[in-house]
Each structure stands twice: as structure tokens, then as C-alpha cells.
Amino acid sequence: MDNPYVAALEVAHRQALHWVGSLDTRAVPPQATTAEIAEALGAELPEQPSPPEDVVTLLAEAGEQGLTAMPAGRFFGFVIGGTHPAAMAADWLVSAWDQNSALRDVTPAHTAVEDITATWLLDLLGLPPESAVGFVTGGTMANFTGLATGRDAVLRSVGWDVVQHGLAGGPRVRVLVGAERHDTVDLALRYLGLGAPEPVAVDDQGRLTPGALAAALETGGGAPTLVVLQAGNVHSGAFDPFEEAVDIAHRHGAWVHVDGAFGLWAAAAAARRHLMVGCESADSWATDAHKTLNVPYDSGLAIVRDPAALQASMGAEGAYLLRDATCQPLDKVPELSRRGRALPVWAVLRSLGRSGVADLVERLCDHASTFARELGRMPGVEVLNDVVFTQVCASFGSDERTQEVVQRLLADGTTWMTGSTWHGRRVLRISVSNWSTTEDDVARSLDAVRRVVADLERPARSHPR
Template identity: 70%
Template structure:
């Protein structure tokens, strides 16, 4: 098929993308069609004949548009997922068009070069050890998985057990200690790794691990190798574990220390917020999501491991049919061989914003969250439940039923998306600020809608 036949479909897709982006300012955030309704619009039967690519794109967009949530909108405050910065979006179009399988240096020198540069920029920006390796994985879950795989195998290796050869059956096992309010994906990654449920260490009212309780737990040694998982950014409060104290305690017991920093690790990029992650550089590994605070498209987590050899031993592989480079391969740092060019979008955002721009982005998120908290606190009967030190706000509007009514009312109103959750045995409305495009006007408009909905709660 000649390349020129791509043109109509690409032109149509480009026009539809611009129309979608232009609609975000005024459209409601929630979708207006159900799964079943979108299926009906798509058509459930696979046709016998072919359809032109241009017509396929036209049909796909028309069928799906009512079922789309305006996640790129500046008024989407759910799940800490960010938006997509224009430079990253444009770079992602190139990624798909270039169609590079980015596992090998010799085959994809362009991506390997961009990955090297982006890796160095990230480590410098976050003030992490420059010798560390950065693996570009699918998201936060796999970033945690990759880092914890390196930690699991390394602490077992120190105990005289090679998990890569001997597996886990018959091994000394690994003891994993986590804060009581760690994110659920930490437990999921540990389950994938065959390590089972971790031991929960008490946390304070904001979800920060208690170093004294961590020490007490570690003193109850059963002679297994140990990993300790800390947190940069509690999903409800936004709080950060006390890294200096907790890492010092963990080090005294020979533990591998991993930090789940899905959205909070980028506090290190801001001079005014860097104190939140003071001491985090002393850990062994760090996980974050570039599609959260850094605002690249989905499918881009970052697994950062200080010991490159430990990471390669845990997730690397060898194949005689592959073209190996003495400098090492991109797939030595991730669980996948076939993968898209994730580093292109990360490089694009970092290059577009620069060091000062990333710091300003983080600060703006925090400032908007603080303004949200102030506005919510002024609503009759509302209570902000967390210390708003970063990008998260949790609020109650009275009883659990009243709070749930506000959550449901906001979704029905459609002006902004704010999710419900449960924290400290209370129903809460949770606001997560992580979109580059959120403006002061978006915050004011969302608070106005919240005031209106809250005034009618329980009715």
C-alpha cells in the first residue's frame, strides 16, 4: 500500500483531534454515553468487507465521542492522572508514526540516544544518584514491580540465594515492611513477585510511616532479608514519609529501601517543595509515573534503580538472535522487550519546560490545591481533612451520606470531576491537581459548582 494512501486518514484524525481539544474548555467532564450505548454506535458485528481508513477513523470518533471523559480538561481532578502537555502530545504522534520497537540500541539508536539524555536529565532534576538506571515502563504499577524485582533478587543474593537460577521455592524468603497507608499497587507488585502480603507499619494521621514503629518492627527479626517501602505522596493527604529517619532505620537492618513516588517524587524538581523529599536520594530505588506530574501521555512509568547491575540481573535477558551492544540494552532495565518509544515524550516535555518550567508546573499544582482547600473550607458544613502540603485535598461535607451526595452531585453537574473515596473510616471527596492546563479560572469554576452542589446535599 503506497504511503500516500495514509494521507486522508491522517488528515481526518488530525482534524478530529483539534476538534476534541477545542471542546475541552466548555464541555462537561463526565461522559454522556454508557458502554452499551457506545457498543451500539460502533456496531457489534465484524463486517465482511473492507472500509477505507478515513471512514474507519470518522466512524470511530463519532461513535466514541459521547463515551469520552474529558480527562485532558483543566477541571478533571480525579485519580492523579495529569493531562498531556502539547509537546508530549505532538511527540507521541511522532512515536506512533516512527513505529520504533525500542528495545535494542543497534536497531533504534535515535530512541536510545533520547533515552540516555532523558535519563540524565531526570536524575539531575530529581537530585537522585547520577549512576542510577532509569527504566521506561508502562506506569506506576510496573515501575514499582521493576524496582521491587531488583530489590528482591539483590537481598536474596546477599543471603546466598540466586533467585534468577533457583527461583523462590526453598529460598530464605523476603520480609517486606510498608507504611499502613501505602498505595494498593505496592501490594499488587509484591503479589506479582511472589512475596505475598507485606507487613504494615503504623502511620500518623497524614499517612506518614512512623520511624520508631519501623524500628520496633525491624527489631523483631526472623533472619529473612528485608525490603522497606516508603512513600512520596500519600494518595489521600499528599503527605511524604520522613525519609531521613526512616531510611536510616532501614539501613541499620540491611534493608533495600524502595520509594513509591508515583506523583510526589517530582516535588524534588521544585526548590520550594524539595524539602518534602529531603533524604529520599539515600534509597535504593524509586518509582514514579511520568503521565502524572510530568504530564506525558499514558503508558510511561519510570523505574529508577541505583544499582544498574541489580536491575539488569532482575529483568534483563539474552537472546542469540538479538543484536547486542556492549554498552547494554534498553530492555535490560524493563520487563519488556517490545515497547514503544516512551522516552521521546519525556524528553519533549523536559526540553519544552526546562528546569524552571518543571518547577513552576509543580508549584502551580500545589498552589491550585491550596486554593481548592481554602475554597472548600469556606463551604458551610465542609471540612478539609488533610494538611494540604502538596497536590491532594480530602474533604468531608458532614455525614458519609451527605459527602457521598456531594460526590454524586458533582458528577451529575459535570463541571468538574472529583472522586469519592474512604479515608480514616470516613467518606471523602478527593481532589487531585495534576493537569498542566488547569488555570485559576478552572479552580474558581469548579469551586463554584461545588458550592452549589454542597448547598443541596442530602435533599
């Protein structure tokens, strides 16, 4: 009997190579609508089975025109990386091996990789070597895991056992956040039953103000408190003043969590490491390896200084689970069933090495600086942020004109840059996150901006007042 996997995997391999081979030349936006893709796939569930290879062929051929070229070097729309080749190949193995990586002795191959990868990550990110690393689905769940551990810890510190008693009837947990935190922090707090946080004033780059944090903590009356800091503002790329803020928070007995979805990787590059000074003194950290490290999706990292606290919040028991007293992978994450998330992270770290990770971070930052410099030379364009990492925000004058530039860039198709609103102004936001972005990609994207601006000027010049 023929192996039923071979034909389907051969089709997937061929179609995947076709897709990645097209990224340099294809338009970045999708070329078909949802309705068109649905029609090509067929809306009715078939009555009879189909060969797996036929199903994969249909999916690839019908779906390709409805894909955004997010892995391309000219996609700057969101803070998402492309997948490094070593990580992509390792991720294929994760699916082929089909392991539930929850228990150490059941999947020793994954456990060994997870242990090694955790050690490398803590070293690269400059975090305490005794910390525990949980491999979760993404940045949102990384924040959830760190904040859940902090919630339980600060409640224990005032004599309330949330594991036994839940939140009802217990002390209210205060959560202080910078006014420009990412929305996923609020989302995680909602999941945790903590409600809306208390915003703390920030400066013009979105950095939390230590004096405002100190004043807010003074009014707490000793309530159990979480303080959330940020490594990488989603608009400016700015980093909170960790050294001062962590010290203030700890003097008031607060648990400090750092949302470093893309910015935590600044610690891996010598020229950016100063942005992270003091961050290592926090209690928990969250990042997403899919962003700056360019690992496939489903690659969040939840890091907690106190492994026992993490296990107390996330650990699961079951008579059928083959486990002992040793901390298990499942004790560090919210899920029990989970794929081998550590393998792609290990693969890209093993492929790049220490210097390669540093070069990757610096290259992304250099591209962002090039965007800011060249945009700033264009008439009528204002770069609104200090470019310290990978984010650039530019205004083209009025909000209406800026939005028109955004829309015309998308119609042009050469590049994808997202419109946003920052400090009450519409902006073109550029997020440089892809390992494959080249100087040529940056130049082509800048030419597209110049072309759009020139086209926008043409009607006004042809009808002088």
C-alpha cells in the same frame, strides 16, 4: 499509488483538534453509555474491508460522547495529568516511526533521547547520577521493576540465586510497608511471588512512623527484607520521613524502595524539595510521568541506584539480538518489545525546561491550596488533611451527606471530583494533576461545589422543624 496513511491521519488530526478544542466548554463526565457507544460502532465484525479513514471517522464520531474529559482542567478525580502539547505531538511521532526501542544500535535515535532524558530526570529529581532509568508502562510496573531488583539483591545477599533457583525453597523475603501505601505496591508484590506485605503504623497524615519501622525490623531475625516508603499519600499527599526511615532500614540491611508515583516530582520545585530530604539515599524509586509531568500514558519510570543489579534482574539474552556487553534499554525493563517511551518525556522536559517543571509543580500545589482554603470557608465543610502537595480531602458532615455532594457534582458536570474513604470517613477527594488547570478552572469547580451544597440545603430550609 496514493500514500495509504494520508487520509486516515488527516481525519485523526482533525478529530483530535476538535476534541482538545472542546475541553474547556464540554461537560466533564461522559454523555453516553457503553451500550450506546457499542450500538453506534456496530457489534458485528464486517465481512468486507473498510477504508482506514472511514474507520477512524466512525471511531471518533461514535466514541466522543463516551469520553470523560480527563485532559480538561476541571478533572480532579484521579491522580492523572493531561497531556502536554509537546508530549502529545512527540507521542504521535513515536507511533509513526514505529520503532522497537529495545536495543541501542538498532534505534540510535531513541537511545540518544533515552540517555539524555535519564540524565535530566536524575538531575531534576535529585537522585544519584549513577542510577539507571528504565522506561516502563506505568507506576505499577515501575514499582514491580524496582521491587524485583530489590528482591533479587536481598536474596543474593544471603546466598540465594533467584535467577537460577526461583523462589521455592529459598529464604522468605520480608516486605515492610506503611499502612497507607498504594494498592499497586501490593499488586507488584503479588506479581513477584512475595505475598502480602507487613504493614507498619502511620501517623494521622499517613506517614510511616520511624519508631514502628525500627521495631518491626528488630523482629526480623536477619531475614532478607524490603522496605517500601512513599512520596505522596494518595489521600493526604503526605511524604514519609525519608531521612530517618532510610537510615533505619539500611542499618538493618534492608533494600529501600520509594513509591513516588506523583510525589517524586516535589524535588523539582525549590519550595517543595524539603519533602524529599533523604529520599535520594534509597535504593530504587518508581514514578509515573503521566501524572505530575503530564506525559501520555505508558510513561512509567523505574529508577535503580545500582545499574548492575537492575540488569541482573531485568536483562534478556537471545542469539538473534544485535547486542554487545553494553547495558541495553531492554536490560532495564520487563518488556522486550516496547515503544519509544522516552521521546514524549524528553519532549515535555525540553519544552518546559528546569524552571518550567518547577513552575508546573508549584502551580499544581497552589491550586490544591486554593481548593483547601475555599472549601474550609464553606459552612459544614472540613478539610481533613494537611495540604502539602496536590491532594485535598474534605468532608461535608456525615458520610451520607458527603456522598450526596459527590453524586450531585458528577450530575452537575462542571467538574469531576472522586468520592473516597479515608480514616473511616467518606470524603470528597481532589487530585490536582493537570498542567492545563487554570485559576478559572478552580473557580468554576468551587462554584459547582457551592451550587451543589446550596441545592442540598434548600429542602431542609423549606421544611423547618
